Amino acid sequence: MRVFFIYAGRRGSNLECAIALWRIALGMGHDAHLVLSGDNERREKVERLYPAAKFCNFLSPFGIGKLKKEIGGGVAFFTMVSPKMMPLFLSLRTKKVFYFHATYDNSYEKNTLSEKYFGMLHRIAINGADCVVATQHPLAWQIRAQTGVEAGVLPHPPYSRIDARFFGEDEKVDVPFEKYFLNFGEIGRASKGTQVLLKAAQDGKLNVVLAGRHGEVRAGENVFHLNRWVHDGELNYLVKNCQAVVLPYLLSSQFSGCLALAYHFRKPVIAPLSAAFEKDVLDGKSGLFFSQGDWEDLERKMLLVANGKIKFLPQNVQKKEKEMEKSTEKALGEILERVGGQ
Secondary structure, eight states, X not given: OEEEEEEXXXXXXXXXXXXXXXXXXXXXXXXXXXXXXXXXXXXXXXXXXXXXXXXXXXXXXXXXXXXXXXXXXXXXXXXXXXXXXXXXXXXXXXXXXXXXXXXSOOTTSOXXXXXXHHHHHHHHHHHHOXXXXXXXXXXXXXXXXXXXXXXXXXXXXXXXXXXXGGGOOOOOOOOSOSSOEEEESSTTSGGGOHHHHHHHTTTSSSOEEXXXXXXXXXXXXXXXXXXXXXXXXXXXXXXXXXXXXXXXXXXXXXXXXXXXXXXXXXXOEEEESSTTTTTTOOBTTTEEEEOTTOHHHHHXXXXXXXXXXXXXXXXXXXXXXXXXXXXXXXXXXXXXXXXXXX
8 A cells, every 4th residue: 555654743753653653554565655844853864764755845835736746546644733734634635544642631731722723723634534543542532522533543653663773862961860760751731740740759769850841840959850852862861861761641541752762762661550551561561550640659659660679671671662563563554454445
């Protein structure tokens, strides 16, 4: 099958997601292509490692027209919503798949104009796609409840199919601790649970590094905050040198590419026991579960790691990553077969 994995964003880990899906599809024997935005911040690295990748100016009628002609009767697989993708998405008359990474549970966020705008974009993409898939079952049910559209499930891909050199940059960060726990990404959103992690570390027994923008973090003797966008080399360094990546998310339907990056570097994760992680974390082997939102339970689990009461073998993390890869490959194959038969 001829399929185009399209990501129109400028930055963010959905680039890794798009590359991973593309590589998995190629490995399955599909005529797969990767299409990215011409202004993607990591374009140079992608072009160096993957010369076959295509770049498009999604705001140019000429660029969109050229891409539409190339897609022809193939399948257009949109890996995440983006305002720039909409002219192409709405004008395509071929089969379209939309991959939903967000959530309709906005109980932790203020209903801002931005939230409403992206909610509108999601609705357009969901209603306009021939096939809609979400990263997990709760999200698929949210889509059905909110839009009436039946959605399938495609687990978030691990990064095992991505060239290891993509993660080869290593830029030292002057962290004031030898041992620490790491939380990174879009940590400024209340649903990400950053305050749960800070509460768990409030007694000063646990060293925590936060990487990402957040205006309400009070750094202290045991809390180090990089309050900015963190570049690839810095993030790789932080992940490789942490004791574990902590994902204190408050929404059960919220997966994270942070887990995929942690697993790539064979680092364990401490995550809430929820639909987002229950299949991707082997408790005591590739990470630990804690009761969602329970900062005291999170503290207990972090102390087990910090005090050496539990150790994680890299091969166990790798084994779980391999299971994730097989799960994603199976689901992707079924989705493409279904779309191709429509």
